[in-house]
Ligand SMILES: NC(=O)c1ccc[n+]([C@@H]2O[C@H](COP(=O)([O-])OP(=O)(O)OC[C@H]3O[C@@H](n4cnc5c(N)ncnc54)[C@H](O)[C@@H]3O)[C@@H](O)[C@H]2O)c1
């Protein structure tokens with residue numbers, strides 16, 4: 455049984471799913487050092503934002519096949535390192551959208567009406583009504599930074615509250631914004647116009663301290679700011695200063711530059727107009743069930759050898775695409791492996807041509823499959839769909855892709871040409887029926903071969919007796935031939951022969967084959 459480590463609190467429903475296929479250890483109090491120590495034992499890890507999978511931690515996970523983030527943000531995972539190591543990273547892109555959006559609205563209303571402070575005052579024995587006169591959100595302008603899933607839901611709820619909505623999102627089309635009834639504006643306009651500003655973008659190097667002292671200066675006096683996205687998007691020192699000076703009337707923060715927030719953080723000292731929650735955006739029963747099921751199912755699937763539906767580091771390989779392309783992916787991988795073995799040495803360029811029905815499909819997974827096959831003789835199980843593109847790039851392999859939707863002999867075929875240190879080799883393959891893989895040409899010689907584990911390929915002159923001589927030689931060495939195919943373009947011209955053999959070729963035999971008169975080259979292929 456594979457082993458899964460659950461290192462943050464996850465809903466039991468997720469643990470139950472994982473337990474169908476794995477031994478599950480729930481250890482939610484590991485220190486970073488302990489985590490690194492235990493990680494080599496595990497095939498998968500399931501986390502929330504609490505566990506920091508740093509470069510060192512990911513590298514310690516030598517047996518990890520998948521990292522499952524039961525939530526949205528993967529900024530606590532060193533994804534590039536995971537990708538290089540061939541570890542799939544998955545998340546739950548939508549499981550906690552509503553929870554985070556509702557927390558944002560709750561923060562906005564709490565800021566407007568001082569609910570946390572009024573509650574604390576009353577419970578502290580007072581009946582103070584004067585200190586807590588609030589403001590209405592009705593007819594105010596809400597500026598949303600990042601109009602993705604959460605930002606969009608916040609927009610629609612805020613519209614129902616009678617707010618005017620401005621949004622800044624450089625990656626969003628005006629059509630989408632119009633559909634949401636939102637004014638898509640430049641950042642500076644939003645900052646000038648908004649009475650409330652809420653953040654719903656990822657933490658990246660571009661969004662680090664997006665809200666800083668300079669941008670706060672542009673804002674309206676008395677603006678209120680909410681951050682339920684990620685700590686570090688707001689400069690905490692600058693925002694604390696702006697609260698003290700009265701420039702900013704209130705802030706509500708669910709996320710912090712350092713989590714847990716330090717006991718001595720100055721933010722804790724600020725008054726009734728500063729609301730802090732300990733990263734509770736996704737903490738609803740519904741969201742925790744959603745993300746646990748979503749991510750546990752993906753871990754289960756990957757451990758069973760199936761694709762994950764929301765891998766953040768395998769673009770394009772969703773289960774629906776996988777199901778549709780599966781036979782072509784197997785074909786591309788086999789052809790990549792074959793052309794790589796024929797090429798022998800270093801490959802600098804791989805031309806991938808997709809012909810017929812496959813030319814109209816999503817090509818990226820097919821290219822990745824071909825690269826996986828190409829690199830697998832050298833890297834073996836270290837290369838997979840996650841890291842094949844990176845591994846190829848690091849080796850300087852350039853990929854050229856062409857498509858031709860016209861149908862020739864087969865409804866769809868894949869043609870690979872490898873250019874490398876030892877010249878050029880090309881192979882073509884197609885599907886017979888829906889899923890039977892065939893090699894349909896080698897270096898332009900037409901054949902029709904079902905690939906098998908061991909194959910012997912010869913390039914030779916088409917002349918009487920040559921096939922017999924190769925066959926007898928194999929017989930002398932007790933190598934059994936399962937089937938044989940010859941492809942030629944003209945009688946007594948150049949030809950290619952493919953022998954499917956039942957046994958590996960004994961050492962030295964290939965040399966003898968190459969020395970047969972008329973044989974120009976020979977290759978042993980192991981698929
Ligand atoms: N507090 C919580 O518990 C909690 C819960 C869920 C999600 N989150 C966080 O909320 C944020 C939003 O999540 P989502 O699910 O809506 O993500 P999403 O990917 O659906 O939306 C993010 C949006 O930000 C936009 N964006 C990216 N870079 C930008 C930039 N430089 N300027 C402006 N816009 C930019 C993108 O175009 C996208 O539309 C993420 O940071 C996520 O980690 C927090």
Ligand SMILES: O=C(O)[C@H](O)COP(=O)(O)O
Nearest residue numbers: 502503504525526527736
């Ligand atoms: O990105 C997310 O999904 C949220 O920040 C939730 O984090 P959590 O799973 O630690 O609550």
